[in-house]
Amino acid sequence: MAKKAKQPKKSPKPQPKGKGGESVRILISGARLQRRIKEMAREIRKDFPGEPLHLVGVLKGAVFFLTDLGKQMPGEVSFDFIAVASYGQGTHSSGQVRLTRDLDSSIEGKTVIVVEDILDTGMTLQYLLRVFEQRKPKRIRVAVLLDKPERRIAAVHADYVGFTIPNEFVVGFGLDYAERYRNMPDVGVLSLGTKDEGRKS
Ligand code: IMP
Ligand code: MG
Secondary structure, eight states, X not given: OXXXXXXXXXXXXXXXXXXXXXXXXXXXXXXXXXXXHHHHHHHHHHHSXXXXXXXXXXXXXXHHHHHHHHHTOOSOEEEEEEEEEEEOSSSSEEEEEEEEEOOSSOOTTOEEEEXXXXXXXXXXXXXXXXXXXXXXXXXXXXXXXXXXXXXXOSOOOOSEEEEXXXXXXXXXXXXXXXXXXXXXXXXXXXXXXXXXOSOOO
């Protein structure tokens, strides 16, 4: 006997805010991301030939970017991770940054490449750079996959930028909205749909 096709479950309750009408429009395909990341890895290595590079990824958004960047980078490379919290469940930053997980090892005397998913207001990087500079690295450079310069508040700059994007909320390739969409292989613009259109504060 043929099995009955599964029906989507009907929920009598209203959907969690934002989830119902959400849609994602692809902005940068996975293939484009990979091509650019390969170029960035070569660019960084060219600037520091023969030097051990210590990649410090900002969890969790930078995970895919760091792993792909690391794979494309010849020579001696080590990794570490740090985690900060700046965004809640919405699409607007509170402006406050707090360290939620510190590095495993010292960065003293190392050439550190801070690897971040996106540079938005700049508050996160400004905070991290202050923390790192106190720890006496040999030098620090910043690599970001995406840059949204229109929203900058803090005077920070990235040495390596994958793509400059317009002022839209993006998800995918590590970037999330309320912890979802990180696993998308592309970067896309999220729209919250009619009911929840507009940013949360
Ligand atoms: P900033 O402190 O405002 O520069 O924000 C940096 C952090 O906010 C990033 O590391 C992301 O985690 C998050 N963020 C900023 N813009 C977006 C976005 O468009 N989509 C998803 N996360 C974002
Ligand atoms: Mg981040």
